[in-house]
Amino acid sequence: MAEKMTGAEMVIQALSDHGVEHIFGYPGGAALPIYDAMFQQDQVQHILVRHEQGATHMAEGYARSTGKPGIVLVTSGPGATNAVTGLTDALMDSIPMICITAQVPTTLIGTDAFQECDTVGITRSCTKYNYLVKRIEDLPRIMHEAFLIATTGRPGPVVIDIPKDVQFALGDYYKPDMETLRHQSYRPQMDGDSAAIEAAVDLMLKAERPIFYTGGGVINAGPEASDLLRELAELTGFPVTSTLMGLGAFPASNPQWMGMLGMHGTYEANLAMHDCDVMINIGARFDDRITGRIDAFSPHSRKIHVDIDPSSINKVVRVDVPIIGDCARVLSEMVRVWRSKTNQPRTEAIAPWWKQIEKWRAVNSLGYKNSDTTIKPQYAIERLYEATRKQAKDVYITTEVGQHQMWAAQHFHFDKPNRWMTSGGLGTMGYGLPAAVGVQVAHPDALVIDIAGEASVQMTMQELSTAVQYRLPIKVFILNNERMGMVRQWQDLLHGSRYAHSYSESLPDFVKLAEAYGGKGIRCESPAELDAAIAEMLDYDGPVLFDVIVEKDENCLPMIPSGKPHNEIILPDTANIGDIIDEKGRQLV
Amino acid sequence: MNAHLQPTGSAYFLTKETQEIERHTLSVLVDNEPGILARVVGLFSARGYNIESLTVSETEHGRRLSRITVVVIATPRVLVQIKLQLERLVPVHKVHDLTAEGASLERELALIKVAGSGDHRAETLRLADAFRAQIVDASVESFVFEVTGKPAKIDSFIALMQPLGLVEVVRTGLAAISRGPQGM
Numbered sequence: 218m219a220e221k222m223t224g225a226e227m228v229i230q231a232l233s234d235h236g237v238e239h240i241f242g243y244p245g246g247a248a249l250p251i252y253d254a255m256f257q258q259d260q261v262q263h264i265l266v267r268h269e270q271g272a273t274h275m276a277e278g279y280a281r282s283t284g285k286p287g288i289v290l291v292t293s294g295p296g297a298t299n300a301v302t303g304l305t306d307a308l309m310d311s312i313p314m315i316c317i318t319a320q321v322p323t324t325l326i327g328t329d330a331f332q333e334c335d336t337v338g339i340t341r342s343c344t345k346y347n348y349l350v351k352r353i354e355d356l357p358r359i360m361h362e363a364f365l366i367a368t369t370g371r372p373g374p375v376v377i378d379i380p381k382d383v384q385f386a387l388g389d390y391y392k393p394d395m396e397t398l399r400h401q402s403y404r405p406q407m408d409g410d411s412a413a414i415e416a417a418v419d420l421m422l423k424a425e426r427p428i429f430y431t432g433g434g435v436i437n438a439g440p441e442a443s444d445l446l447r448e449l450a451e452l453t454g455f456p457v458t459s460t461l462m463g464l465g466a467f468p469a470s471n472p473q474w475m476g477m478l479g480m481h482g483t484y485e486a487n488l489a490m491h492d493c494d495v496m497i498n499i500g501a502r503f504d505d506r507i508t509g510r511i512d513a514f515s516p517h518s519r520k521i522h523v524d525i526d527p528s529s530i531n532k533v534v535r536v537d538v539p540i541i542g543d544c545a546r547v548l549s550e551m552v553r554v555w556r557s558k559t560n561q562p563r564t565e566a567i568a569p570w571w572k573q574i575e576k577w578r579a580v581n582s583l584g585y586k587n588s589d590t591t592i593k594p595q596y597a598i599e600r601l602y603e604a605t606r607k608q609a610k611d612v613y614i615t616t617e618v619g620q621h622q623m624w625a626a627q628h629f630h631f632d633k634p635n636r637w638m639t640s641g642g643l644g645t646m647g648y649g650l651p652a653a654v655g656v657q658v659a660h661p662d663a664l665v666i667d668i669a670g671e672a673s674v675q676m677t678m679q680e681l682s683t684a685v686q687y688r689l690p691i692k693v694f695i696l697n698n699e700r701m702g703m704v705r706q707w708q709d710l711l712h713g714s715r716y717a718h719s720y721s722e723s724l725p726d727f728v729k730l731a732e733a734y735g736g737k738g739i740r741c742e743s744p745a746e747l748d749a750a751i752a753e754m755l756d757y758d759g760p761v762l763f764d765v766i767v768e769k770d771e772n773c774l775p776m777i778p779s780g781k782p783h784n785e786i787i788l789p790d791t792a793n794i795g796d797i798i799d800e801k802g803r804q805l806v
Numbered sequence: 807m808n809a810h811l812q813p814t815g816s817a818y819f820l821t822k823e824t825q826e827i828e829r830h831t832l833s834v835l836v837d838n839e840p841g842i843l844a845r846v847v848g849l850f851s852a853r854g855y856n857i858e859s860l861t862v863s864e865t866e867h868g869r870r871l872s873r874i875t876v877v878v879i880a881t882p883r884v885l886v887q888i889k890l891q892l893e894r895l896v897p898v899h900k901v902h903d904l905t906a907e908g909a910s911l912e913r914e915l916a917l918i919k920v921a922g923s924g925d926h927r928a929e930t931l932r933l934a935d936a937f938r939a940q941i942v943d944a945s946v947e948s949f950v951f952e953v954t955g956k957p958a959k960i961d962s963f964i965a966l967m968q969p970l971g972l973v974e975v976v977r978t979g980l981a982a983i984s985r986g987p988q989g990m
Contacts, residue, residue: 337841338844341845341848342848342849349841351840366896400896401837402837402898403896528890528891531887532890779818
């Protein structure tokens with residue numbers, strides 16, 4: 218049944234009808250009618266950010282930690298352009314997001330009006346889909362369709378650009394019916410082809426050196442996909458590794474877990490990828506940080522690839538058994554078919570493989586030389602992990618981008634999905650602090666920590682003010698090496714240690730900065746005081762900036778250097794990394 | 807730049823393309839909505855695919871559907887990606903690779919203006935007749951021909967007109983359809 222209301226009221230009503238509780242936004246001229254409609258209701262709570270990029274990363278953190286779409290509301294022009302980084306980030310990492318952008322009135326579009334920009338033009342390539350709503354009659358359908366498109370298939374960001382006159386216009390609103398809501402041309406394939414699943418299980422039953430290579434798709438398919446992955450791993454007895462985006466889908470405490478793979482992945486995970494005979498890729502996309510040199514990538518394996526996006530199949534790596542479908546549904550079928558064919562794991566057949574993996578594991582590729590005088594970044598994360606394990610609260614980790622992110626992925630361990638929020642595909646410095654705010658909004662009683670670097674965190678530092686305003690007790694754990702560590706590391710490896718602009722000068726006093734914002738600042742420089750300082754951070758009921766002064770020139774290892782396949786990974790005890798890259802590697806530009 | 811300052815590697819892994827490139831005609835059925843052409847063209851430019859010809863027009867008014875015929879030049883591996891990436895766009899209903907799926911018809915229309923007098927004029931008319939080009943405009947010193955056919959035929963007609971006073975050419979781009987009873 219239709220109900221008469223204004224466009225602005227429809228926006229709020231539709232959000233509410235889709236179960237939205239929180240929305241991250243920033244007002245402005247063109248968005249005022251929507252803000253006015255919001256002011257007159259209490260179903261949807263608005264979190265006022267300090268910069269629109271912050272709003273998008275908060276929505277990403279919110280979405281990643283709940284499985285629900287993150288909602289953003291910004292004004293026209295600069296409001297929309299500031300949201301572009303977060304939209305692109307969400308597209309790359311398949312995060313469901315709906316971003317409502319206000320637009321100048323339809324009569325002014327194209328006249329270079331105040332705060333006008335071509336929002337649909339600018340965001341066309343960084344959204345899953347976008348709309349410019351020119352008529353009030355289209356608004357209810359578009360609002361509902363946006364939820365369908367953002368949350369189904371391979372999730373992603375959807376922009377709805379609403380001119381101010383459409384927000385004021387009166388029209389008929391009707392409620393969504395997601396059961397019957399069908400898009401004419403948008404029909405993601407959810408169920409995997411049964412013959413392909415059968416073929417995949419047959420390959421797995423004959424495997425002697427199998428490996429599960431799982432990714433963010435398992436997380437996106439919901440907690441049941443993670444449960445099914447655990448079940449399948451147990452049934453088969455196969456080892457499991459995961460991409461950066463997939464951490465937590467398989468418990469790190471499980472003996473079948475080999476750690477993360479890829480450029481900074483563990484020795485055992487990367488060598489197993491290289492030497493395996495059957496690779497089962499579930500919800501990962503053969504990203505270049507994972508494959509290394511394509512022509513030397515896992516040369517002896519038959520590859521199974523489960524992905525909901527058909528364009529991911531054979532995009533980078535040719536696979537033998539492609540299965541297009543939702544990870545949860547395909548995993549459930551794989552479990553069923555496996556059970557119908559055998560009731561035994563392949564323990565005996567793959568025993569030599571496990572023996573080999575144990576040998577690789579014994580190398581202890583995440584090892585590092587600790588120090589009594591300087592805090593090593595890896596040590597800081599290990600101590601943080603140990604301290605959080607003793608907490609009764611649920612623990613959620615976000616990160617910025619760089620060395621600290623890789624160390625966090627290596628040394629912080631996750632047993633549950635949706636606990637790890639990081640910018641993988643786009644690699645957005647400044648993601649972690651606002652993402653932590655978003656996670657804390659969704660989980661007010663949880664312990665939410667942004668593992669950060671001193672360079673990244675300054676990109677979206679101002680959102681600490683948002684955390685203070687809404688009493689969100691996020692902890693920002695800054696590994697401060699006064700360097701853009703990953704940039705410095707690459708300059709060290711590839712550019713003759715010429716450190717062009719990769720150091721942080723004129724750093725703020727993070728303790729005073731935290732206090733200026735109304736939070737708490739803690740600084741720690743000595744390994745002996747680290748545990749007590751972490752305890753102080755965790756005990757404080759409010760936002761904390763924790764400034765850990767760490768070893769300045771530590772390199773993040775292990776590492777697969779350029780021009781090298783997985784089995785030529787550099788380990789921590791390698792003397793001189795620069796010498797490892799040979800003539801062939803030098804020719805890569 | 808001094809040799810010792812050359813970077814010793816890259817943050818990316820580069821591979822050489824080994825496949826031969828091919829020319830394929832794709833037929834794309836899309837919702838006729840604002841921005842659809844920008845979406846399709848944007849996809850090609852963003853992912854570095856090459857378009858040789860692109861034609862678009864509404865073909866089913868009732869269902870507001872348009873058909874885009876696009877000729878692309880790419881390796882077989884990239885051709886598959888182009889098809890899948892197009893299908894991934896929300897307003898795209900179907901994508902068919904007409905070149906790969908069997909026999910198809912390809913036609914193009916061109917309007918060609920030729921100016922001249924005397925012997926040239928007579929020769930122009932004789933050739934136009936041979937190419938079954940229609941005269942759609944005539945003046946004492948010019949003709950406009952309408953010629954339809956495979957792109958190669960139009961290419962040759964234009965080449966013949968060149969010495970006879972060719973003024974300008976406008977071409978529609980390719981329209982293509984599969985042979986036999988099956989539709990898209």
